[in-house]
Structures are given as C-alpha cells and as structure tokens.
Amino acid sequence: MDGMPTAKRRPSSAKQRYQEAVATYVAAGGDESVQRVITAVNSLTRKLDQWYARQLVDLDLSPGEWAVVTELAKAEGQPVTPSRLADAGNVAASSMTHRLDKMTERGLVRRSPDPDNRTRVLVELTDEGWQLFVAAVREANVVESDVLAGLTKSQRSALADLLEVVIADLDALDT
Amino acid sequence: MDGMPTAKRRPSSAKQRYQEAVATYVAAGGDESVQRVITAVNSLTRKLDQWYARQLVDLDLSPGEWAVVTELAKAEGQPVTPSRLADAGNVAASSMTHRLDKMTERGLVRRSPDPDNRTRVLVELTDEGWQLFVAAVREANVVESDVLAGLTKSQRSALADLLEVVIADLDALDT
DNA sequence: TGCTAATATTTCGAAATCGAAGTCTGCCGA
DNA sequence: TCGGCAGACTTCGATTTCGAAATATTAGCA
Structure with a gap:
C-alpha cells in the first residue's frame, strides 16, 4: 500500500x-x-x-401481487388457500387478506369458501388473471434471456443442474 | 393422461x-x-x-437494516451517502431517511455532513455496527454452508464461475 | 357427547414504505 | 455576478405490511 x-x-x-x-x-x-x-x-x-x-x-401490479398470480398459476387451476399464498410470498397472513381484497376487487382472483372445510377459503385465478400471467411471462422471458445471453446452451444447462442439486436439499434443512 | x-x-x-x-x-x-x-x-x-x-x-434487525449494514461494511469504512444506500437496497430515498434515523438512534451508524458538498450526508458504521456485522456473517455462514453442503468443492467453484459470467454482463443490460 | 387445543382467516392499531412536494446547495451559461 | 436548473436529502400524507388479538371451525380425546 x-x-x-x-x-x-x-x-x-x-x-x-x-x-x-x-x-x-x-x-x-x-x-x-x-x-x-x-x-x-x-x-x-x-x-x-x-x-x-x-x-x-x-401492468399496474405490485411485486407482491405478482407473487400471488404466479403462485396461483403454478397451481394449474387448483384453488389455493390464502395461508399458502402468504407462505409462498414470505408475507404475513394479514397482509395477504388485504392483497386479496384488492385483487378481487380488480377482478384478477376469485375467493370462495372451501366446501370441505369451512375455516378455509379457496382462491383461484380469473380468466383475466390468467391472461395477465401469460403476457407477463412472455415479457419477463425477454429480459431473462438477455441476462443469460453470456452463457452457451450447455453452460446454462450445467448451471441449472448445479442449482437443482442445491434445491433438492432445501427441505431437509428446514428443521 | x-x-x-x-x-x-x-x-x-x-x-x-x-x-x-x-x-x-x-x-x-x-x-x-x-x-x-x-x-x-x-x-x-x-x-x-x-x-x-x-x-x-x-439481532433485533429488519432485513432492510441488515442491507444497510452490509452495504456500509462493503464500503470498508469509507462513508456512503443515503441515496447510494437507498439504491443498493432497492428502496425509496425517503424510506432510507427513516431507517437511518432509527439506526442512528440505536447507535449502529453515524451521520455527518460531507465537508466537500453540503448537500450531501455521509453515513458510516459505528464500532457497534461493525461488531454486529461480523457476528451476523459468522452465523449466516453456517446456514449458507448447509445450503451448499450437497456440492463438492469443485462443484461450488464451477457454480460460482458460471454465475460470475452472468454477473459480468449485468451492467451492460441496464440501458 | 362435550371440552379443549389447534388451525384458518380476518380485524385492528402500530410501524414501514412509497411518491410527491419542499428545502437547501452546487453547477453552469448568459 | 446572477439566474435558473439539477441534485441530495428530508418532510408529509397515503398505502402497505406487520404482529397480536378476535372469530369461527375443526380435530382429538376423555
């Protein structure tokens, strides 16, 4: 020095x-x-x-709202409970209540009581919600492709493989 | 099907x-x-x-406060402006003002006017802030090691190499 | 069956965050 | 030098989030 x-x-x-x-x-x-x-x-x-x-x-969406949309999309039409959404989004259950209120008002999701368990509520994507999801994924994919443009196809594959090994162990560590 | x-x-x-x-x-x-x-x-x-x-x-710290601590630690004692901290933490400048108020009260950081430019404020870690940083990194490293436990040393290296290629391109995409 | 504990959601008040002004300072051209 | 514009930070009101308490239902067990 x-x-x-x-x-x-x-x-x-x-x-x-x-x-x-x-x-x-x-x-x-x-x-x-x-x-x-x-x-x-x-x-x-x-x-x-x-x-x-x-x-x-x-799209006039907050990151949190986007998280809800993706989680519901991944469920492939199967309704999901608010608590699961809260968990998936790393957010308090009470916050999810508020989010769903707004998203319901806007017509992106639909809430209905679970017929099998009256303490539960089921949430699912409306058609409008689905359209928004598909459109957003297409747009995001453009950016994401740019991010990975520096890697060859086989490098991407190797990277994904390594990350998948890590992910496979993730649950075991939750204890 | x-x-x-x-x-x-x-x-x-x-x-x-x-x-x-x-x-x-x-x-x-x-x-x-x-x-x-x-x-x-x-x-x-x-x-x-x-x-x-x-x-x-x-540690009685919010994730946002932790982000401030790490950013200041990375600056190696060089003071940093609030706007830079806000930028690094993906947060509005006004939010950073509030955070720094609290962290200053608590004695983790110190604010002082920039002698060279009176519109600027300089923030740096106090001794207490440094101690907290070191302690937290040691603890976090334990968890992080567990996360990567499924990879051999050379696999970790390969993974890091690939990620570094991606990171090197990151700035170019900001336009 | 009846009672207790556990679970799922919502409500409520406090705290954090945001974006839009507001204030002060530095920069630059006329 | 002066005037205006741009930058840095803060203040302010509105929105979002949080954690704890409240409500309602189910599950387990004597």
Whole structure:
C-alpha cells in the first residue's frame, strides 16, 4: 500500500461490487467457496427484482401481487388457500387478506369458501388473471434471456443442474 | 393422461415445486433453458431470505437494516451517502431517511455532513455496527454452508464461475 | 357427547414504505 | 455576478405490511 492514500475507487461495475462483497464477507469470517456462490445469487436476484419491478408497473401490479398470480398459476387451476399464498410470498397472513381484497376487487382472483372445510377459503385465478400471467411471462422471458445471453446452451444447462442439486436439499434443512 | 382425473398432488418437496414452476413458465411461453436457471435462482433466494429473517430477529434487525449494514461494511469504512444506500437496497430515498434515523438512534451508524458538498450526508458504521456485522456473517455462514453442503468443492467453484459470467454482463443490460 | 387445543382467516392499531412536494446547495451559461 | 436548473436529502400524507388479538371451525380425546 505504501504511504499512498486509499484510492477513491469507483465501484462502478457489478462484477467489481460483487468481488468486493465476497472479500468483505470472507474477511468477516465467511467461507470463500460459500460466499462466492451466495453473494452471486443475491446479486443476480437483486438485479432481476429491479427489472421485474419495472415491468410490473406497466401492468399496474405490485411485486407482491405478482407473487400471488404466479403462485396461483403454478397451481394449474387448483384453488389455493390464502395461508399458502402468504407462505409462498414470505408475507404475513394479514397482509395477504388485504392483497386479496384488492385483487378481487380488480377482478384478477376469485375467493370462495372451501366446501370441505369451512375455516378455509379457496382462491383461484380469473380468466383475466390468467391472461395477465401469460403476457407477463412472455415479457419477463425477454429480459431473462438477455441476462443469460453470456452463457452457451450447455453452460446454462450445467448451471441449472448445479442449482437443482442445491434445491433438492432445501427441505431437509428446514428443521 | 387417459381418462384419469388429475391427481391431487401434494407439491411437498422444494424440488417438485421447482419443477412445476418451470413447467408452468415454459407452458406460458418461456424458454426452458432460461426458466430452469431463473426459477432455481429465485427459489434459492426465497429460502435464503426466510433463513436470514429468522437470524435477524435474534439481532433485533429488519432485513432492510441488515442491507444497510452490509452495504456500509462493503464500503470498508469509507462513508456512503443515503441515496447510494437507498439504491443498493432497492428502496425509496425517503424510506432510507427513516431507517437511518432509527439506526442512528440505536447507535449502529453515524451521520455527518460531507465537508466537500453540503448537500450531501455521509453515513458510516459505528464500532457497534461493525461488531454486529461480523457476528451476523459468522452465523449466516453456517446456514449458507448447509445450503451448499450437497456440492463438492469443485462443484461450488464451477457454480460460482458460471454465475460470475452472468454477473459480468449485468451492467451492460441496464440501458 | 362435550371440552379443549389447534388451525384458518380476518380485524385492528402500530410501524414501514412509497411518491410527491419542499428545502437547501452546487453547477453552469448568459 | 446572477439566474435558473439539477441534485441530495428530508418532510408529509397515503398505502402497505406487520404482529397480536378476535372469530369461527375443526380435530382429538376423555
């Protein structure tokens, strides 16, 4: 370092910021092979979230509302309970009540009592909700493709394979 | 499919839910090699966020406050402006003002006017803030190591390498 | 059956967040 | 130098979220 004053570095690029982050975590006691992966995943997610947010304003949807739509879409038409939606969206049950109120008003989802269990409520996507989902996925896919443009097909495949190994272990850790 | 009624599947495992999610996005018009990666990253992040939230309650810290602490830690003692913190945390500048008020009260950060530019404010971590950061990283690293336990050292390295390629391209897409 | 504990949702008040002004300072061209 | 414009932060009112309490129903058990 010599007597040189610490350079006023401009941490402009994402890659640079990422590397500094890893170095910081490692210096604080984190394991390097762990921090490289975790930090990279977090960086990527943050950027993706920014882009999703931009696209969602076009659809006049909040990220939370989008989470509800995707969860219902994944259920393939099978109705889902509010508590499951709250869980999937990492959000308090009471917040979900409010969200569903608004989304119902707007005609994106439909609430109905569960005939088999009167403590439960079933939520499902309306036709309008489905249309919105399909349109949004198509748009998002454009951005997401750009994000992965730097990888060849086989690299994407390798990346997905590795991530899938991690995901397969995820449940076991919840205890 | 045969006339068999759709099985009432219990999408219990994370891997199963992941696969259904990918299938749903592909059916809606997404590209498969893209959706495998993006969905996996999102799944992983959601789980990580859940665990972080749990650890943070022990420290009596909100996820947002933690984001401030990490950003200041990454700056290695160099003060950072509130607007940069807001940007890094994907949050409105006005929200950051409120957060910093609280964190200052609590003694985690320190605000001071920038001597070179009186429109700016400089924020830095106090000693207490640093201690909290180091302690939290050590704890988080335990969980994160568990998450990646299913990968060998070289697999982790390969995973990190691939993610770094993606990150390197991130800035170019911001236009 | 009757009683208690557990579960699912909603209601309610407090706290966090947002976006739109508002205030102050620095920058730049006339 | 002056005037206006742009940038940084804060203030303010409205919206969203949270956690705890309230309500209603089911499940388990004596």
